Amino acid sequence: MKKIRKEEIMERKIRAKWSLATWGILLAVVGVLNFGCVTMAPKKPSVLTPTDRGTVVFLDKYEFKRPPEGWLLMQNLEGGDFELGFMKFEKGDFPSQTTFMYDDKPYGGSRDLEVRAKYYCTRFLFNSGIDSRVTKQEKLTINGQDTIAFSMDGENPNRKEKAKSKIYLVKKGNRIISFVCTQWRPLNGAFSQEPFDHFEAFVSSFKFLKKDFYEEIEEKIKELKG
Amino acid sequence: MDAHNRDLYLYERLNARVLGVSMDDVITSKYFAQSLELEFPLISNVLPWMGKAYGAYSEKPPFLPDGTQNWFGRRTVVIDKRGIVRYIKDGSPDNKEILMFLLKLEKEVQGK
Numbered sequence: 001m002k003k004i005r006k007e008e009i010m011e012r013k014i015r016a017k018w019s020l021a022t023w024g025i026l027l028a029v030v031g032v033l034n035f036g037c038v039t040m041a042p043k044k045p046s047v048l049t050p051t052d053r054g055t056v057v058f059l060d061k062y063e064f065k066r067p068p069e070g071w072l073l074m075q076n077l078e079g080g081d082f083e084l085g086f087m088k089f090e091k092g093d094f095p096s097q098t099t100f101m102y103d104d105k106p107y108g109g110s111r112d113l114e115v116r117a118k119y120y121c122t123r124f125l126f127n128s129g130i131d132s133r134v135t136k137q138e139k140l141t142i143n144g145q146d147t148i149a150f151s152m153d154g155e156n157p158n159r160k161e162k163a164k165s166k167i168y169l170v171k172k173g174n175r176i177i178s179f180v181c182t183q184w185r186p187l188n189g190a191f192s193q194e195p196f197d198h199f200e201a202f203v204s205s206f207k208f209l210k211k212d213f214y215e216e217i218e219e220k221i222k223e224l225k226g
Numbered sequence: 227m228d229a230h231n232r233d234l235y236l237y238e239r240l241n242a243r244v245l246g247v248s249m250d251d252v253i254t255s256k257y258f259a260q261s262l263e264l265e266f267p268l269i270s271n272v273l274p275w276m277g278k279a280y281g282a283y284s285e286k287p288p289f290l291p292d293g294t295q296n297w298f299g300r301r302t303v304v305i306d307k308r309g310i311v312r313y314i315k316d317g318s319p320d321n322k323e324i325l326m327f328l329l330k331l332e333k334e335v336q337g338k
Binding site (some may be wrong): 105107108109110111119174175213214217218220221224225 | 229
């Protein structure tokens with residue numbers, strides 16, 4: 001009987017060792033699989049890729065000089081009012097902040113720059129209640145494209161805030177695109193030039209790396225019509 | 227509306243025309259069209275037979291953020307040359323999708 005018990009105990013010990021070893025192997029396999037999953041998952045492409053020219057590339061679509069650290073990237077994920085932009089919360093009481101953006105669908109429908117600019121001014125910041133007026137307007141070219149640049153500022157005494165803006169409406173093929181910078185301040189706050197300098201660098205360095213949707217569809221229509 | 231206005235030149239090349247339909251009266255619609263400088267016609271459909279025909283009319287009015295009643299939901303309908311409804315989408319129009327759809331229809335018409 002004693003002999004039998006001894007054998008049983010040994011057998012149990014061996015079984016226990018084997019089951020421990022099996023669990024160990026299983027855990028190792030799971031670990032390898034998990035590790036494999038991590039390495040096999042597609043890497044999320046970086047939204048902004050730096051170049052050796054001191055600029056960044058945005059999703060292989062645009063290249064531009066980005067503002068320094070502290071400016072947050074704004075990206076439109078669902079197709080709305082703008083394509084991409086940056087914003088910065090600044091020192092001072094609310095609403096001390098500046099935003100600037102590239103918008104490929106500025107207000108209005110006219111493809112004539114002057115007509116579009118006139119209409120644009122009637123809609124810009126309308127919902128904020130800011131009584132904006134044009135303080136300066138000029139015609140120029142940006143990267144060889146006809147442009148109207150205008151500065152606007154205004155106040156909303158009820159909300160005790162004011163805004164100062166710089167807008168570029170640029171002819172791009174058959175359409176008009178825009179670059180817009182708006183600085184917000186409380187009524188007693190002072191505007192600062194530095195954010196506008198970053199905006200100017202953004203605009204003057206902005207390059208289109210790909211044909212946009214509208215250029216592509218125009219080509220398709222041309223092909224279709226012969 | 228702005229977006230349709232911007233894309234009118236492409237709609238024309240794709241042999242499509244835009245028509246806006248609203249339950250507002252003629253004077254209101256006229257003022258609305260002028261304020262947005264719309265270059266396509268608006269139909270004032272006070273008796274909402276068009277809204278009913280195209281499924282944009284709701285028996286129970288949804289309310290706009292300002293509290294006013296709105297019986298017409300936003301609906302985009304594309305009708306082909308034979309009068310057949312080919313595309314329906316509720317909510318804000320997706321102009322890129324509409325343009326791609328019109329391109330597909332034009333290819334159909336041209337047999338390509």
